[in-house]
Amino acid sequence: MPTTYSELRAQLATLTTEAFRPELAEIDRLSTLEIARTMNGEDQSVPAAVARQLPAIAAAIDATAARMANGGRLVYMGAGTAGRLGVLDASECPPTFNTDPSQVVGLVAGGPTALVRSVEGAEDSRDLAVADLTALGLTDRDTVVGVSASGRTPYALGGVEHARRLGALTIGLSCNTDSALAAAAEHGIEVVPGPELLTGSTRLKAGTAQKLVLNMISTITMIRLGKTYGNLMVDVRASNEKLHARSRRIVALATGAPDEQIEAALAAADGEVKNAILMILADIDAPTAARRLTASAGHLRAALHPGGTRP
Structure with a gap:
């Protein structure tokens, strides 16, 4: 220098x-x-x-x-x-x-x-x-x-x-x-x-x-690292009203589910967007969704297809 x-x-x-x-x-x-x-x-x-x-x-x-x-x-x-x-x-x-x-x-x-x-x-x-x-x-x-x-x-x-x-x-x-x-x-x-x-x-x-x-x-x-699902921020942290609304919209975009089902899934998943999506798409309960996500290191696509390749 x-x-x-x-x-x-x-x-x-x-x-x-x-x-x-x-x-x-x-x-x-x-x-x-x-x-x-x-x-x-x-x-x-x-x-x-x-x-x-x-x-x-x-x-x-x-x-x-x-x-x-x-x-x-x-x-x-x-x-x-x-x-x-x-x-x-x-x-x-x-x-x-x-x-x-x-x-x-x-x-x-x-x-x-x-x-x-x-x-x-x-x-x-x-x-x-x-x-x-x-x-x-x-x-x-x-x-x-x-x-x-x-x-x-x-x-x-x-x-x-x-x-x-x-x-x-x-x-x-x-x-x-x-x-x-x-x-x-x-x-x-x-x-x-x-x-x-x-x-x-x-x-x-x-x-x-x-x-x-x-x-x-x-x-x-x-x-x-699996922090997204497609181009959706499925690991978003809902820390304010805007992000709470965004969380619900992300679940809706990923699943196409009605509002009542989205609200129920998010409540059961303690607000975790990724877990709620997995619950709806795989038709499983919150504890099972949590176990699958842990086994897949947080990758939602892998959790949706355990034991297979990620689509």
């Missing part, structure tokens, strides 16, 4: 995410609508950049799902925008997939304070990354995803390097090619949407790219 200002400046000049766009040098002179159109046009490059990395993303997801199926955790870590995006993705897993809050964890350099304001120097500390992972009791069953637009952030790098030494699965997500982060990880994912509208403002296209990839990692991993 660079040790002087001049070395750092020289390194940043080589990064796509830091590149200067001469054609946008007078963007502040455009109308608001013209700037909005320009930004919208810039964003079109993001899905294409993600698409180029789909094989690497899929391989990382399959490896993550295998670890989590054996009791491992998924840990995101990054600084600034990258870290906040990881925390956001992790925090949405419990209500969406009924995961325990400890199963998917987001670590941001500087801790919770850094979610709402910058914590100076935190991203430059490899030691802080090691301390954060040590506090989690990281094991070789876990997966650590280092997220850094530049691919050189010491906090993300230090975390990935430490995790790999412990035998954990490591994924490095960056927005530059030939990044140190991708090289340090077992699975390197380099999504490069190009230079930003505002020079070096990686909360823009790079942030959008990172959000898309993190969505894929968590969502598809949960699909592989």
Whole structure:
């Protein structure tokens, strides 16, 4: 890593995410609508950049799902925008997939304070990354995803390097090619949407790219773990009125059963959507549904067809 200002400046000049766009040098002179159109046009490059990395993303997801199926955790870590995006993705897993809050964890350099304001120097500390992972009791069953637009952030790098030494699965997500982060990880994912509208403002296209990839990692991993039935969130946790209504709608979409039968099944299953669906489709009681789901490791399709292949 660079040790002087001049070395750092020289390194940043080589990064796509830091590149200067001469054609946008007078963007502040455009109308608001013209700037909005320009930004919208810039964003079109993001899905294409993600698409180029789909094989690497899929391989990382399959490896993550295998670890989590054996009791491992998924840990995101990054600084600034990258870290906040990881925390956001992790925090949405419990209500969406009924995961325990400890199963998917987001670590941001500087801790919770850094979610709402910058914590100076935190991203430059490899030691802080090691301390954060040590506090989690990281094991070789876990997966650590280092997220850094530049691919050189010491906090993300230090975390990935430490995790790999412990035998954990490591994924490095960056927005530059030939990044140190991708090289340090077992699975390197380099999504490069190009230079930003505002020079070096990686909360823009790079942030959008990172959000898309993190969505894929968590969502598809949960699909592989049986947290869905088709495209229905059958492990959704009904923690508010909207989700209670969604639970009933999911059972209705999966079974086509009348409201009275849905209400009875959900009541017998203590509100568990997956159990209620299995009860209705297999015409079994709640204890039998619970046993089948335990035997199938929570995969509803397998529980519907015990001893057979999943359709």
